[in-house]
Amino acid sequence: xxxxxxxxxxxxxxxxxxxxxxxxxxxxxxxxxxxxxxxxxxxxxxxxxxxxxxxxxxxxxxxxxxxxxxxxxxxxxxxxxxxxxxxxxxxxxxxxxxxxxxxxxxxxxxxxxxxxxxxxxxxxxxxxxxxxxxxxxxxxxxxxxxxxxxxxxxxxxxxxxxxxxxxxxxxxxxxxxxxxxxxxxxxxxxxxxxxx
Ligand SMILES: [Zn+2]
Numbered sequence: 001x002x003x004x005x006x007x008x009x010x011x012x013x014x015x016x017x018x019x020x021x022x023x024x025x026x027x028x029x030x031x032x033x034x035x036x037x038x039x040x041x042x043x044x045x046x047x048x049x050x051x052x053x054x055x056x057x058x059x060x061x062x063x064x065x066x067x068x069x070x071x072x073x074x075x076x077x078x079x080x081x082x083x084x085x086x087x088x089x090x091x092x093x094x095x096x097x098x099x100x101x102x103x104x105x106x107x108x109x110x111x112x113x114x115x116x117x118x119x120x121x122x123x124x125x126x127x128x129x130x131x132x133x134x135x136x137x138x139x140x141x142x143x144x145x146x147x148x149x150x151x152x153x154x155x156x157x158x159x160x161x162x163x164x165x166x167x168x169x170x171x172x173x174x175x176x177x178x179x180x181x182x183x184x185x186x187x188x189x190x191x192x193x194x195x196x
Pocket of ligand 1 (some may be wrong): 081085092095096097098186
């Protein structure tokens with residue numbers, strides 16, 4: 001919408017005791033839609049570092065190798081977790097075999113049977129669909145999602161920086177412990193009943 005249009009609209013509703021600038025501000029703020037994935041961040045009890053990493057990923061601001069290459073930095077383009085293809089957010093978190101095994105294990109644990117998505121668009125749709133309800137299952141899902149993406153990111157960084165790697169099973173187990181530890185008492189009771 002053009003600025004002229006906005007001012008015209010604001011002038012039409014003005015005259016109720018509020019200043020022009022304030023009216024324009026609220027009018028424009030109303031135009032900015034919150035992203036659908038906002039529900040994944042709301043009341044998410046994951047660790048702050050996991051929560052923050054997921055927020056960066058959902059904003060597609062994580063510095064993966066494909067972005068470094070775009071900026072002209074000379075780096076190895078391969079995904080360090082599989083050495084099969086070029087690293088991107090989509091590959092690293094959705095398509096890489098390490099991530100897929102990890103998600104399969106975690107989703108199986110929380111009894112989330114649907115197949116984990118392969119593309120970024122599918123992922124946004126799938127995760128917001130599972131994260132928008134106000135249920136115990138949703139709360140557990142959002143913690144596992146944040147801790148899962150953080151787990152993949154840390155595994156990738158450890159492999160690059162320290163040349164260390166961990167089995168998917170061990171990463172999944174740690175995420176399960178963290179989820180139980182971070183969950184509210186009522187959710188803890190539900191989660192404890194599940195066998196890892
Ligand atoms: Zn990979």
